[in-house]
Amino acid sequence: xxxxxxxxxxxxxxxxxxxxxxxxxxxxxxxxxxxxxxxxxxxxxxxxxxxxxxxxxxxxxxxxxxxxxxxxxxxxxxxxxxxxxxxxxxxxxxxxxxxxxxxxxxxxxxxxxxxxxxxxxxxxxxxxxxxxxxxxxxxxxxxxxxxxxxxxxxxxxxxxxxxxxxxxxxxxxxxxxxxxxxxxxxxxxxxxxxxxxxxxxxxxxxxxxxxxxxxxxxxxxxxxxxxxxxxxxxxxxxxxxxxxxxxxxxxxxxxxxxxxxxxxxxxxxxxxxxxxxxxxxxxxxxxxxxxxxxxxxxxxxxxxxxxxxxxxxxxxxxxxxxxxxxxxxxxxxxxx
Numbered sequence: 312x313x314x315x316x317x318x319x320x321x322x323x324x325x326x327x328x329x330x331x332x333x334x335x336x337x338x339x340x341x342x343x344x345x346x347x348x349x350x351x352x353x354x355x356x357x358x359x360x361x362x363x364x365x366x367x368x369x370x371x372x373x374x375x376x377x378x379x380x381x382x383x384x385x386x387x388x389x390x391x392x393x394x395x396x397x398x399x400x401x402x403x404x405x406x407x408x409x410x411x412x413x414x415x416x417x418x419x420x421x422x423x424x425x426x427x428x429x430x431x432x433x434x435x436x437x438x439x440x441x442x443x444x445x446x447x448x449x450x451x452x453x454x455x456x457x458x459x460x461x462x463x464x465x466x467x468x469x470x471x472x473x474x475x476x477x478x479x480x481x482x483x484x485x486x487x488x489x490x491x492x493x494x495x496x497x498x499x500x501x502x503x504x505x506x507x508x509x510x511x512x513x514x515x516x517x518x519x520x521x522x523x524x525x526x527x528x529x530x531x532x533x534x535x536x537x538x539x540x541x542x543x544x545x546x547x548x549x550x551x552x553x554x555x556x557x558x559x560x561x562x563x564x565x566x567x568x569x570x571x572x573x574x575x576x577x578x579x580x581x582x583x584x585x586x587x588x589x590x591x592x593x594x595x596x597x598x599x600x601x602x603x604x605x606x607x608x609x610x611x612x613x614x615x616x617x618x619x620x621x622x623x624x625x626x627x628x629x630x631x632x633x634x635x636x637x638x639x640x641x642x643x644x645x646x647x
Contacts, residue, residue, distance in 0.1 A: 313489040313498065316479030317383075320492060321504060340368060342505030343485045347371040349506050350378060369482070376482035380404050384474040392429050392470075404474070412467050416457075423458060423466075430469040525582065533573040533598035544571075569594035601626055 312320040330339065344355050344363060351374060357363060363371075381398075384407055388394050396414045398407050415423065479488035486501035521539040528535055535544030547567055555564045570577040577595040584591050604614045604626070616624045 312492050314492050316477050316488055323509060342507045343368050343372060345506030347375045350375040372485050373482040376480045379478045379480055380474055383478045387474055392426055408467055408471055412463055415463055427466055430466050533575050565594060569597055573598035
């Protein structure tokens, strides 16, 4: 998992597309407030319509960033640089840096050079004073070295930059700098990191699994009912049709829109052919087409179906089951 600058791994990585698609800005505010509350040691109570405003959240993020930088700077100066500096509890980062500069001005030349190397600042000693083969030893009783003010400014500026970078927080955006957990490389863009209540989704895949071969049909449209509770079929919408069209799956698309849907006689004959092992017949006329014809007739529009010889065909004569067809079908598929 990715880690923060202090090595803390994140628990969950979410797809950022889930935020604008749901238009749930509350989870972003909760993430920022939770992070600030954990760092500052405070709790937030946010009733509906009376929660923290954006300006208040940004102020808390600025306080959190200041506190984090204070802690990072204190650990950096005392542990890594070995400077014995006492910082007041209420001191700001700028005041702490001023105390560090005072301490630097009391150091000898060799010790100051060591601090400059740690901070990756400009060298204190000249090239002629340095012996690459000599051992770098700092004497305890080394007298204070009065260097140029530019040297101290360079060291303080680098200490400040290092502390800022190690804190890894951008208070203006509320985002954090994170690293790859395997390689340690810094992720190019800052990421929103925080603390939020993440609950388990109520919907489980186990409850969603559903399959149907034949089942109940709508009385009006003769199409399969919808939903697992009604043992219904899977809805096949426009975009699914476009997908099959793009692949050129004409036969599959024809079956889905006819015998697997509302072609009443077609699905009965197809079921019979499958049981007997015969060749499947051509699909018939879908029930939805008959509904369309009836709706057009309600608008006083006469719609007729003609054969190749321009003779009118009665749709009822084609697909209406004859008396006894159900019993013959039942016997043909093995039911008595």
